Amino acid sequence: MIRISSVKLVNSGTERLPQNREEQYDQLKRKLTKKVSKLLKVDISDISKLIIRKHSIDARKKTEIMDVYVVDVCINKKGFTEEKVLKKSGCKSAAIVSEKKYVFPNNRKEDNELKRDTGDNPGRPIIVGSGPAGLFCAYELAVSGYCPIVIERGMDIDKRHEAVEAFWRGEALLPDGNVQFGEGGAGTFSDGKLNTMVKDKNGLGYECLKIFHNFGASEDILYESKPHIGTDVLHTVIKNIRNKIIEMGGEFYFQKKVNSLIIKNNKIGGVVCEDGQEFISNVVVLAIGHSARDTFYALNDQGITMEPKAFAVGLRVEHSQALINKSQYGIDNPTSLPPSPYKVTARSSDGRGVYSFCMCPGGYVVNASSEDKRLCVNGMSYSGRDGKNANSAIVVTVEPKDFGSDEILAGVEFQRKLEEKAYQLAGGKVPVEYFDDFKNGVLGVEINATDKSKRNLPCIKGLWEFAPVHEILPDDINKSIIEGMGHFGRMIEGFDSDEAIFSGVEARTSSPVRMTRDENYEAVGIEGLYPCGEGAGYAGGITSAAMDGIRTAEKIAIHYRSGKSFYRDMAKNKRDNLDKDIRKNLDDKLSLNIQNSYEYKDASNILIYCSAKGEADTTSIIDKAIADGKKVYCPKITDTKNRVMEFVRINSRSELKDGKYSIPEPTLNNNSEIFTANKENTLVILPGLVFDKSGNRIGYGGGYYDNFLIRFSDELTNGMMKIAAIGYDFQLIKEDLSCYMNKHDVKVTTILTDKETIRL
Incomplete structure (x- = not known):
């Protein structure tokens, strides 16, 4: 297979694209095949296969924006080897490669000596939580014959969607059906971004993308440099994965909360649910989310080793998507370029990191609360990313020293206090404030009472109200955000304009604790207990959580036989x-x-x-x-x-x-x-x-x-x-x-x- 690492196509930003996504993909492949045939100096008919491996946009020159692709091609020209094709073409960006495929370690002979004695009954792995970590762990185990049992405190995706939409309309918050809890985890009501900073040496990240694609996500997630699915498509994908796990012998229990673990002689024996039902197994995966605060306390009481960790807190900021597009592309409303994302970072004068997090082009701010009388926000977009505003969290790093206590769960209480303030500001509605008012409030300057009726309004899922958002966060964090906005305004024109819209509070960027685990991914001192994913402190997004879930499944497969095996x-x-x-x-x-x-x-x-x-x-x-x-x-x-x-x-x-x-x-x-x-x-x-x-x-x-x-x-x-x-x-x-x-x-x-x- 020949890989060409830089295939460039000019994109004016104003081209007309087919409305159907499949037709767009077919048109793109035809263009790339034509371009590749010229680069390799072969006929189009000699290219038997073309696979798009990567796509990015080079918009450094606004007058000449380029789509840049990495592609793999197979040549079927009679009498020509790949080496001959490369030599003849002289293409410097081409090389011969072999495809890297992920292989799950199921029933490997080299692991036989590592298998543990489970007596006369192999048991079925129990997975607590059905977010990306739990779902992908369950999927790989199900494929390999382990028939896992998935226990989820929240609702299935359909009931959950109804509950969340009702909450956004002003109905009561449900503890088992909200943006944080339920099938698919918090990521289901997000932008569905799949990019990750985790290195992918063995093809595991690509395996995750393939699974998403196989169950309903569009093909472009396999090659986009910043792939996303969108919350609307994620609903279907998550349900399809669940149904496949059930088809392969797995079971799901929804609205069933795990209250405690069964531990005997430093080995896991199962779980006990809130309703008293016990599930017995010698393998338990804790794939709880970063918002499972009550579970953190229960695990701490049972002696599960954990430690506080740094995370970030801040506010959501909104701008018109046209403003972001204009800055990044030089075009307000392009037709052949996607709504532009951005990523900005800075360091404040007191040394804190300030950066954008979970950026949602054409998206919405959402009320992501999960506890009564506490309010937090997150960002979300649909697959089309066609909302009028862009939003992201502007967050500041906080460390255990900022929590005001040495307790292991001090970070949880730090988050809760901020969310209580946010709730009180607007009586449970999402509090909103323009940047000039926020800045004046923080600096002690009288807030400008000028007419703001012509300013851009927020795009928020849930009820909202103008309120003094500057009162939520500590002063030092507020000042870091103001400094950061100034830096970002020099990167993206208009980013720090008075009309930028703040809402808050963004307090759940990642877990406030980490459950320590050993080289086998097991909780320290407890055989068969596997903390994984965001809630355990080992992931920071959908793909990284899914990857950690699969790595956990690998460890289980190495040490335990499946029931069938x-x-x-x-x-x-x-x-x-x-x-x-x-x-x-x-x-x-x-x-x-x-x-x-x-x-x-x-x-x-x-x-x-x-x-x-x-x-x-x-x-x-x-x-x-x-x-x-x-x-x-x-x-x-x-x-x-x-x-x-x-x-x-x-x-x-x-x-x-x-x-x-x-x-x-x-x-x-x-x-x-x-x-x-x-x-x-x-x-x-x-x-x-x-x-x-x-x-x-x-x-x-x-x-x-x-x-x-x-x-x-x-x-x-x-x-x-x-x-x-x-x-x-x-x-x-x-x-x-x-x-x-x-x-x-x-x-x-x-x-x-x-x-x-x-x-x-």
């Missing part, structure tokens, strides 16, 4: 270590049990697996069925990518040859008879490793049999086709395996072992 290994070890004579005796009994079953006797068609690698032997059953005049079909894999197989009729076992995975298979040619639906009774005999008495089956994880059986749903429903799982008696366990079954897993109707027959 646990049961597979248990059965496989017993099966593979059987004495030869004992195995022969068990196979004879199993074969006889099958032959005596009415399912076998009534069937005209026998679809049966070919035994290999220690499986219960089917050779005698195949021979008997052929001798009895039954039509016998054996599986042939035809598509490994999509996990497709067909059953091909054989008249003798001599027709079987080693095929995929060294399993005997029939040959497939034009004369082969492939099984199709018919009106004859059919028995399908499946392999497997573990079964329960309810018909749930854990196989090898390929999904071939389930994919095949789904095609015959009518025959399964009317009883013309029956499914039998066969195996040794120890493969039939008393535990319920339903939680490890995926949405598309097909239950068996009969279980046959060397000792018994179970019909369902």
